[in-house]
Every structure is written in C-alpha cells, then in structure tokens.
Amino acid sequence: MQLSISGHHVDITDALRAYASEKVLRLERHNDHVTNAHLVLTVEKVVQRAEATLHVVGGEVFADAEAADLYAAIDLLVDKLDRQLVRHKERGVERLQGRN
Numbered sequence: 001m002q003l004s005i006s007g008h009h010v011d012i013t014d015a016l017r018a019y020a021s022e023k024v025l026r027l028e029r030h031n032d033h034v035t036n037a038h039l040v041l042t043v044e045k046v047v048q049r050a051e052a053t054l055h056v057v058g059g060e061v062f063a064d065a066e067a068a069d070l071y072a073a074i075d076l077l078v079d080k081l082d083r084q085l086v087r088h089k090e091r092g093v094e095r096l097q098g099r100n
Contacts, residue, residue: 020039
C-alpha cells in the first residue's frame with residue numbers, strides 16, 4: 001500500500017509520521033486490496049483532526065475523526081476505517097456468494 005501523509009497547519013514530525021504509518025498499514029490485515037491511502041492531519045484552534053481516503057478494489061473508503069490531540073484522532077480514525085473495510089469486504093463476499 002502506498003501511503004501519503006500531509007499536514008494542514010501542522011508540521012509532520014518523524015514520530016507522528018511513524019505512528020500514523022504503523023496504524024494505517026495495519027489496516028491491510030482485513031483487506032489486502034487497499035492500493036493507496038492519503039492521510040491529512042489538521043490542527044485547528046481547539047481540535048485536532050485526522051482524515052483519510054483509502055482506495056480499495058471496488059471503490060473508496062473515507063473517514064475523519066476529531067480529538068484533543070493528533071495521536072488520539074489517528075486512533076479514532078483507524079478504528080472507523082477498520083470497521084468500514086470489514087463492512088466493504090463483507091459486502092463483496094455477499095455479492096459473490098449471492099444473498100440468502
């Protein structure tokens with residue numbers, strides 16, 4: 001999976017890049033058809049925001065999350081993406097097998 005990380009109003013440190021990469025790359029355990037991912041980290045006045053778009057075979061998956069710090073926002077984001085990828089994979093299996 002190709003991963004691009006960009007920041008809006010924030011400098012992406014090596015530690016933050018490594019943390020985000022580790023978390024997002026673990027998403028491949030549920031769906032190995034993720035071709036690339038784009039992660040945007042944003043710092044606003046009060047809230048920290050993380051959003052990601054994953055390109056998978058058969059479509060795109062988008063999620064965003066807000067938290068008090070970027071690490072927590074990344075954790076929430078990865079949880080949302082994980083649930084969406086599982087659902088996306090299950091829908092694909094249902095289409096192949098036919099609904100009962």
